[in-house]
Amino acid sequence: MNTINRTQRLCAYSLLVSTMILSSGCSDSSGESSREQLSFNTAPTFSSTANTSASAQQPYSYTPTSEDIDGDSLSYQAQTLPSWLSFENNVLAGTPSTTHIGEHDVVLVVSDGKLSTTQNFTVTVALASNAKAWTMTWSDEFNGTTLDSQHWQVETGDGSQYGLIGWGNNELQWYQEENITVADGKLIITAQEQQTNNYNYTSGRMKSEAKVDVTYGRIEASVKAPYGQGLWSAFWMLPTNSQYGGWASGGEIDIMELFSLTTDQKVLGTIHYGMAWPLNRSAGGQHSLNVTDAFHLYAVEWEQDEIRWYVDDVHYATVSSDTWWSYYYENSELGYVSKPAAPFDQDFHLLLNLAVGGNLPGSPDAQTQFPTVMEVDYVRVYQCDSASQTGVGCVTNVNAAATIAAPSDVHIANYPLFIDKAQDITWHINDETVSRGLTAAIAWDNDGAISLSEVDIGGEHNTVLEISTSNMGNMAISATDKEAFALFGMGSSAEPWKLHAGELKFDLFINSANTTADSNILIKMDSGWPALGEKVIPVNTLKMDQWNRVSVPINELLATPGQQPLDMNAVVNLFVMEFSGAAHVQLDNIALVCGHKDSGGCGINPPKVEIEGEQITVFDDAVNADIWTNGIGAWDTITGADYFDGQSNNHVTWSTVDSDDADRGKVLEIGFSGNGADGLLYFQSAQPIDVSDYQNGALIFDIKVLDYAQTTSGISYKIDCIFPCTTGDQVLGVIADNQWQTITVPVTDLVNFGLNPKSVNTGLVIYPTWGDQQGVTLQIDNVRWEKSTSTDTPPPSSSNGLMIYDGTIAPTWELWDCCSGATVEQVQSDDSNYATVAQYTFNSTPTVAGIMSSASYDASTLSNGTLEFDLKVLSQPTDNSGDWLIKVEGITAQVFAELKLSQSQEGIAPQQDQWQHYTFALSELEAAGLNLSAVKIIMIFPTWGTGDGAVYQLDNVQFSTP
Numbered sequence: 001m002n003t004i005n006r007t008q009r010l011c012a013y014s015l016l017v018s019t020m021i022l023s024s025g026c027s028d029s030s031g032e033s034s035r036e037q038l039s040f041n042t043a044p045t046f047s048s049t050a051n052t053s054a055s056a057q058q059p060y061s062y063t064p065t066s067e068d069i070d071g072d073s074l075s076y077q078a079q080t081l082p083s084w085l086s087f088e089n090n091v092l093a094g095t096p097s098t099t100h101i102g103e104h105d106v107v108l109v110v111s112d113g114k115l116s117t118t119q120n121f122t123v124t125v126a127l128a129s130n131a132k133a134w135t136m137t138w139s140d141e142f143n144g145t146t147l148d149s150q151h152w153q154v155e156t157g158d159g160s161q162y163g164l165i166g167w168g169n170n171e172l173q174w175y176q177e178e179n180i181t182v183a184d185g186k187l188i189i190t191a192q193e194q195q196t197n198n199y200n201y202t203s204g205r206m207k208s209e210a211k212v213d214v215t216y217g218r219i220e221a222s223v224k225a226p227y228g229q230g231l232w233s234a235f236w237m238l239p240t241n242s243q244y245g246g247w248a249s250g251g252e253i254d255i256m257e258l259f260s261l262t263t264d265q266k267v268l269g270t271i272h273y274g275m276a277w278p279l280n281r282s283a284g285g286q287h288s289l290n291v292t293d294a295f296h297l298y299a300v301e302w303e304q305d306e307i308r309w310y311v312d313d314v315h316y317a318t319v320s321s322d323t324w325w326s327y328y329y330e331n332s333e334l335g336y337v338s339k340p341a342a343p344f345d346q347d348f349h350l351l352l353n354l355a356v357g358g359n360l361p362g363s364p365d366a367q368t369q370f371p372t373v374m375e376v377d378y379v380r381v382y383q384c385d386s387a388s389q390t391g392v393g394c395v396t397n398v399n400a401a402a403t404i405a406a407p408s409d410v411h412i413a414n415y416p417l418f419i420d421k422a423q424d425i426t427w428h429i430n431d432e433t434v435s436r437g438l439t440a441a442i443a444w445d446n447d448g449a450i451s452l453s454e455v456d457i458g459g460e461h462n463t464v465l466e467i468s469t470s471n472m473g474n475m476a477i478s479a480t481d482k483e484a485f486a487l488f489g490m491g492s493s494a495e496p497w498k499l500h501a502g503e504l505k506f507d508l509f510i511n512s513a514n515t516t517a518d519s520n521i522l523i524k525m526d527s528g529w530p531a532l533g534e535k536v537i538p539v540n541t542l543k544m545d546q547w548n549r550v551s552v553p554i555n556e557l558l559a560t561p562g563q564q565p566l567d568m569n570a571v572v573n574l575f576v577m578e579f580s581g582a583a584h585v586q587l588d589n590i591a592l593v594c595g596h597k598d599s600g601g602c603g604i605n606p607p608k609v610e611i612e613g614e615q616i617t618v619f620d621d622a623v624n625a626d627i628w629t630n631g632i633g634a635w636d637t638i639t640g641a642d643y644f645d646g647q648s649n650n651h652v653t654w655s656t657v658d659s660d661d662a663d664r665g666k667v668l669e670i671g672f673s674g675n676g677a678d679g680l681l682y683f684q685s686a687q688p689i690d691v692s693d694y695q696n697g698a699l700i701f702d703i704k705v706l707d708y709a710q711t712t713s714g715i716s717y718k719i720d721c722i723f724p725c726t727t728g729d730q731v732l733g734v735i736a737d738n739q740w741q742t743i744t745v746p747v748t749d750l751v752n753f754g755l756n757p758k759s760v761n762t763g764l765v766i767y768p769t770w771g772d773q774q775g776v777t778l779q780i781d782n783v784r785w786e787k788s789t790s791t792d793t794p795p796p797s798s799s800n801g802l803m804i805y806d807g808t809i810a811p812t813w814e815l816w817d818c819c820s821g822a823t824v825e826q827v828q829s830d831d832s833n834y835a836t837v838a839q840y841t842f843n844s845t846p847t848v849a850g851i852m853s854s855a856s857y858d859a860s861t862l863s864n865g866t867l868e869f870d871l872k873v874l875s876q877p878t879d880n881s882g883d884w885l886i887k888v889e890g891i892t893a894q895v896f897a898e899l900k901l902s903q904s905q906e907g908i909a910p911q912q913d914q915w916q917h918y919t920f921a922l923s924e925l926e927a928a929g930l931n932l933s934a935v936k937i938i939m940i941f942p943t944w945g946t947g948d949g950a951v952y953q954l955d956n957v958q959f960s961t962p
Contacts, residue, residue, distance in 0.1 A: 055127070056125055057128065057392050057393065059095050062092045062093075064092070070112065078108055084096045104124075105121075131395060153207055175202070175204060189206075193371075198843045221378065222378050224377075230356060231361065232257070237252070239343065239346055244346075249326045255299065274326065275500075281408060287311050324343070325342070327410040335505055352376060414591055420588075427687075430625075437481070443576065446471060452475050472580060486570065491555055496559040512545050529562070531561075533566040639651075652767075653670070655668075678771060684763075702742050703715065720761055752934040753934075766778075818939075825841075834955055839954075842877065852938075858935075864961060876912055885898060
């Protein structure tokens with residue numbers, strides 16, 4: 001039997017309650033005693049009662065206090081907070097908006113470092129009980145017999161005086177003063193079916209610009225709108241002397257828009273904001289109402305941080321300053337900027353008009369009756385006297401069910417090129433960093449005239465680039481691997497009028513003693529000389545002997561090409577500085593910066609992923625994340641953003657499930673909710689994938705539609721190749737109804753649809769057809785790209801070229817006009833060297849015209865091929881501000897090349913009354929953006945919107961080889 005010897009300890013304990021100290025005295029078996037003192041910790045407690053009430057648009061605060069019996073030092077933190085509250089320096093504070101009306105949970109924590117206690121409470125936000133009344137500051141009751149010219153100005157014409165033919169919306173009317181009258185206490189705008197100035201309709205439009213301008217307030221009008229397809233009634237506002245650029249970075253407030261008024265009548269309230277078109281955004285809401293039965297009251301309440309829309313005092317939509325923003329070009333020093341309250345913190349004026357036709361309502365039909373009228377009983381403007389500088393303090397009517405716009409902001413990408421040294425361009429992909437090094441070097445030394453060195457000048461600039469030249473020369477920043485960069489979302493040389501927001505920014509110091517005062521500095525970006533864009537900066541416009549901060553918009557580079565246009569898909573030199581004379585300068589903080597309305601909408605593409613093997617797997621039991629590194633994502637019209645959580649409450653949901661076919665294993669099940677949105681699902685890579693080696697193969701996937709619900713349009717798909725490159729929507733129709741079906745799409749078809757096979761970034765985009773996808777559930781499996789398949793692919797086009805038109809039109813081709821802006825006919829030439837020719841006569845409706853095929857033509861097999869034609873201009877356009885252009889387009893409008901006719905090999909613009917031959921190398925068209933393997937349209941036209949009066953004849957149009 002084992003025994004354990006242990007020392008016996010006899011202890012006596014005493015408790016001192018007030019200090020929570022436990023003392024003990026102990027003696028062991030030998031009689032020796034010891035004494036020790038043990039301390040206990042108590043958790044702190046909140047001693048304050050939380051403030052649980054808040055008023056919308058008024059400051060809220062609560063400072064918690066606590067007690068700790070141990071006297072320990074305490075710290076606080078917020079565990080749960082609504083977005084409108086912050087917790088700093090032990091103060092909970094914020095100002096809720098009307099969109100925050102309701103209950104908000106708050107959890108605060110106090111801690112002594114070891115123990116903690118929480119305080120849980122709910123803050124209820126309600127309308128303020130002390131709201132002030134609106135005060136009317138202006139009105140027009142239309143009690144006279146004529147329009148009051150002190151308040152209103154009538155706008156006439158088709159918008160061409162502003163460079164907006166069709167008023168920017170392809171509207172079908174000509175506005176004239178006589179269509180606006182005042183009678184019986186009402187303003188009457190009459191739309192008539194009446195031909196004038198090459199338009200078939202007339203109507204009226206008026207504005208209060210510089211007569212009645214408003215910043216903040218309640219703006220309302222009592223309006224009775226006309227009924228009928230193709231009629232577009234509007235009461236709206238535009239900025240007066242916009243501080244933030246043109247449309248839509250300067251903003252627009254649509255108080256009321258009504259169009260296509262058939263059985264489903266709605267009033268729309270919208271703001272437009274963001275960036276210059278085409279990167280503008282909009283937000284707002286709509287309200288169902290029989291709007292044509294009587295007069296209705298349409299209003300907005302516009303405050304510093306909020307705009308609310310009302311119909312007959314029913315609040316139906318709210319947009320706050322968390323949603324709107326403006327990203328605009330301030331000047332050549334600051335470049336692109338965004339200010340917190342812009343653009344809805346400046347004067348706006350009122351507009352009323354009744355349009356006929358246009359992008360939104362479409363054209364009138366046989367049931368649309370003319371003449372028809374829009375009647376206005378009154379227009380009134382109110383201000384809130386309690387806070388005229390902000391417009392806040394008078395709201396009394398808020399509907400908790402009103403549509404609230406989601407927050408949004410500009411997305412900015414910044415690529416440093418030189419800061420103390422040439423930088424690396426980096427991309428973070430799947431927790432890894434991919435980079436390409438840059439180098440700054442002399443590009444053109446002009447026989448040794450120019451030198452470049454890195455110099456440490458200390459101070460805030462440290463190491464800078466120092467450039468000296470006795471006579472011209474240039475330097476450039478390019479990749480150390482000598483390969484080109486693909487830039488996206490910053491514009492295109494083919495469409496320089498579509499403004500984007502890229503810029504080159506740098507610091508520049510000019511030594512006046514060694515720089516020719518009347519010389520120029522040229523900033524360039526190039527795709528290999530002579531394909532470039534440039535901006536000329538006179539030296540005498542810059543500060544001498546001190547640092548300048550300079551911004552050069554990429555828009556200006558694209559609009560000022562060299563002998564060939566800059567190709568943004570193949571930029572060799574990201575930054576070039578060239579001198580027209582002697583110069584001594586220093587450079588620092590060089591960067592390429594871009595802004596975009598969408599996350600990831602602009603930037604520099606990472607290096608391509610090179611693929612080996614006979615197959616690229618996209619999904620087989622799981623997504624192939626080694627290649628499709630972004631995984632599975634979705635987008636829908638309600639969120640307006642990409643998301644990658646398939647189990648959210650969004651319109652598109654997905655999960656990997658066991659198939660009811662055991663041989664399949666796991667499949668991807670995708671659901672599209674019935675919430676009224678449209679959406680899509682995709683497999684995406686952060687890097688472009690080069691599938692050029694798969695052009696004889698196919699995209700293949702299996703699909704099974706479990707439930708079509710009430711939809712009838714079927715399934716669609718597309719493939720994207722870095723925005724804006726895409727195949728476009730391809731409709732499969734009603735397929736795979738409750739059974740598995742394999743879909744095989746030849747890659748040649750995808751290329752014909754517009755795919756650039758060298759930069760594929762989505763392995764598949766799948767969705768029920770847009771506008772008809774409520775409640776659909778489907779499964780997909782075995783998504784892959786195969787290098788070769790048994791699928792027959794179209795034979796290549798003849799390597800001998802194609803005569804498209806020589807008095808006779810080739811099969812599948814036709815003479816064509818896009819927009820009813822030109823008369824197209826065949827006539828007999830008065831020149832004995834020509835017989836039957838095509839003739840195009842342009843009118844005032846903007847258009848492009850030429851020759852189009854119903855099937856694409858593959859010109860990629862034409863070795864050293866050219867596109868050639870004979871052209872005779874019988875009449876130049878009335879507006880001579882534009883150029884004569886050629887545009888060659890593929891299956892989709894996103895894939896094209898556009899050049900001036902003067903950029904042909906002959907190098908001359910069209911002269912009147914003489915036949916001229918034009919030659920364009922296919923390689924030049926390809927460099928300008930055309931996919932030679934899928935040519936569908938050849939267009940020849942004056943610059944968009946300037947064609948009125950132009951007449952030309954065309955003959956001998958052909959693709960040819962030497």
